[in-house]
Amino acid sequence: MKIDKKDVLKALEHITVPGEGKNMVESGAVTNIQIFGDEVEVDITIANPSLQARKKTEVEILKVIHREVYEKAKIKINIKVDAPTAKPKVNEIKGKPIPGINNIIAVASGKGGVGKSTVTANLAVTMAKMGFKVGLLDADIYGPSMPIMFDVANEKPLAVNVEGKSKMKPVESYGVKLLSIGFFTQRDQAVIWRGPMASKALNQMIFDAHWGELDFMLIDLPPGTGDIHLSIMQSLPVTGAVVVSTPQEVALADARKGVAMFQQDSINVPVLGIVENMAYFTPAELPENKYYIFGKEGAKNLSEDLNVPFLGEMPLVQSIREAGDVGRPAALQTATPVEKAFEELTKQVVSEVVARNKTMPPTEAIKITTMAGCSPVNKK
Numbered sequence: 306m307k308i309d310k311k312d313v314l315k316a317l318e319h320i321t322v323p324g325e326g327k328n329m330v331e332s333g334a335v336t337n338i339q340i341f342g343d344e345v346e347v348d349i350t351i352a353n354p355s356l357q358a359r360k361k362t363e364v365e366i367l368k369v370i371h372r373e374v375y376e377k378a379k380i381k382i383n384i385k386v387d388a389p390t391a392k393p394k395v396n397e398i399k400g401k402p403i404p405g406i407n408n409i410i411a412v413a414s415g416k417g418g419v420g421k422s423t424v425t426a427n428l429a430v431t432m433a434k435m436g437f438k439v440g441l442l443d444a445d446i447y448g449p450s451m452p453i454m455f456d457v458a459n460e461k462p463l464a465v466n467v468e469g470k471s472k473m474k475p476v477e478s479y480g481v482k483l484l485s486i487g488f489f490t491q492r493d494q495a496v497i498w499r500g501p502m503a504s505k506a507l508n509q510m511i512f513d514a515h516w517g518e519l520d521f522m523l524i525d526l527p528p529g530t531g532d533i534h535l536s537i538m539q540s541l542p543v544t545g546a547v548v549v550s551t552p553q554e555v556a557l558a559d560a561r562k563g564v565a566m567f568q569q570d571s572i573n574v575p576v577l578g579i580v581e582n583m584a585y586f587t588p589a590e591l592p593e594n595k596y597y598i599f600g601k602e603g604a605k606n607l608s609e610d611l612n613v614p615f616l617g618e619m620p621l622v623q624s625i626r627e628a629g630d631v632g633r634p635a636a637l638q639t640a641t642p643v644e645k646a647f648e649e650l651t652k653q654v655v656s657e658v659v660a661r662n663k664t665m666p667p668t669e670a671i672k673i674t675t676m677a678g679c680s681p682v683n684k685k
């Protein structure tokens with residue numbers, strides 16, 4: 306069987322590049338094809354650096370050449386990634402939906418208590434350590450936890466005058482600028498929020514605050530996938546969402562809903578990927594041992610199933626919990642496996658943001674909610 310280069314090119318035209326609406330050949334991703342008898346060697350350049358994207362591209366190429374050209378062809382694929390995977394440079398982050406705030410990343414979970422806030426806090430301090438300018442907006446109206454996790458529970462944002470307007474100044478801790486709904490509510494009071502009120506309060510914390518220039522604003526969302534999420538997501542131009550899950554079935558079912566929420570037409574926020582938290586337990590005295598208490602690789606499998614990137618796994622480690630409680634995120638403990646794990650995770654998140662911004666226009670806020678006279682109802 307003589308294989309023709311043209312037939313290979315034609316076959317590769319069946320593969321579309323996500324987000325570009327073009328096929329792989331049109332987009333210029335195919336850089337070279339060589340034929341040696343029944344061997345085909347294809348060189349590809351892709352923008353998405355994740356292992357999953359590379360694997361997926363490889364599988365698609367194998368399939369399409371076997372199907373369209375020659376089922377017994379021996380195929381070699383060389384993939385080059387054209388995206389920064391090493392330490393990211395600040396100026397590579399693009400897209401400015403809100404003046405000064407370059408990327409808004411929402412962290413959600415579906416199920417409560419899976420470690421959303423812990424992951425968000427550690428992502429934030431790790432990004433700050435990497436040299437990014439980071440803001441963190443604690444949008445958990447049911448149980449704001451950032452003031453405690455950052456050891457600033459007794460502080461209040463001050464007012465500053467910016468060009469004749471009074472603005473809230475975020476509280477700063479470990480290099481992260483922080484605003485939390487917890488700064489404005491009393492600890493023992495239950496606050497009943499409705500969607501529009503919550504999004505109004507959050508809009509104020511974004512637009513009426515003096516964040517300055519930020520590379521990333523992380524938003525710690527409340528658990529669930531309710532009306533409140535809809536309001537928040539519709540009123541802010543969120544760059545992408547990170548979904549946190551444990552490997553447990555019940556958590557995965559809710560994470561699936563979380564992903565579906567971001568992907569529904571009325572929200573349409575790109576899912577940057579899924580994080581598997583509490584992936585396994587490692588006792589401090591036996592650091593090589595891994596116990597898969599909640600099951601193995603559940604969130605990883607879910608990300609493959611839903612075709613969204615897998616961002617990485619975080620072990621269940623006592624020091625992570627303790628650090629949260631004492632108000633100093635565990636990723637700040639230098640030269641520890643936990644610090645390293647959060648660095649890996651953060652790099653993946655940043656890479657996904659870079660890849661997303663290369664292939665898609667900024668997310669538009671569907672509406673900026675302005676509900677004059679709306680304030681939270683306090684219930685004693």
Ligand SMILES: Nc1ncnc2c1ncn2[C@@H]1O[C@H](COP(=O)(O)OP(=O)(O)OP(=O)(O)O)[C@@H](O)[C@H]1O
Nearest residue numbers: 417418419420421422423528620621622625626629
């Ligand atoms: N990888 C981990 N190792 C050890 N403890 C963890 C880990 N991740 C989270 N925890 C602990 O689990 C508890 C719940 O975590 P966290 O508050 O971050 O979850 P959440 O998803 O934000 O919860 P909620 O839905 O209530 O907002 C906390 O006590 C936290 O310290």
Ligand SMILES: [Mg+2]
Nearest residue numbers: 421422445450
């Ligand atoms: Mg939380």
